[in-house]
Amino acid sequence: MQFAPGVIVTNSVGVVPNADTAEVGTTNSITSKHGNIENDPRYAPQDARLNSVYTALRARLSPIKREQLKQLERDFLNRRDQLKDKPDAFFALTEQQIGILQQMLSSVH
Numbered sequence: 535m536q537f538a539p540g541v542i543v544t545n546s547v548g549v550v551p552n553a554d555t556a557e558v559g560t561t562n563s564i565t566s567k568h569g570n571i572e573n574d575p576r577y578a579p580q581d582a583r584l585n586s587v588y589t590a591l592r593a594r595l596s597p598i599k600r601e602q603l604k605q606l607e608r609d610f611l612n613r614r615d616q617l618k619d620k621p622d623a624f625f626a627l628t629e630q631q632i633g634i635l636q637q638m639l640s641s642v643h
Contacts, residue, residue, distance in 0.1 A: 591639040
């Protein structure tokens with residue numbers, strides 16, 4: 535998928551339930567060594583921002599590009615879920631993904 539020059543596209547947060555869904559959200563329970571990561575005060579606002587930018591980007595893409603984006607998001611989610619025992623890294627990766635999606639959104643014509 536080509537958006538902005540120099541942008542490296544990685545993967546995203548949440549589970550994409552199906553191809554007809556425009557929202558990315560975590561439907562699985564992700565637990566850190568200190569408990570459920572969803573209980574971390576950073577989780578809800580960051581997840582809302584991620585979903586918002588993902589939905590906005592998805593709405594501006596062709597069906598083919600939406601499928602590519604969905605796969606990128608699934609890949610991201612798999613990588614992020616591997617960080618469930620490292621909350622700071624989990625949230626840093628999510629923040630990075632939000633930035634990537636925002637760059638992609640700003641480059642879509």
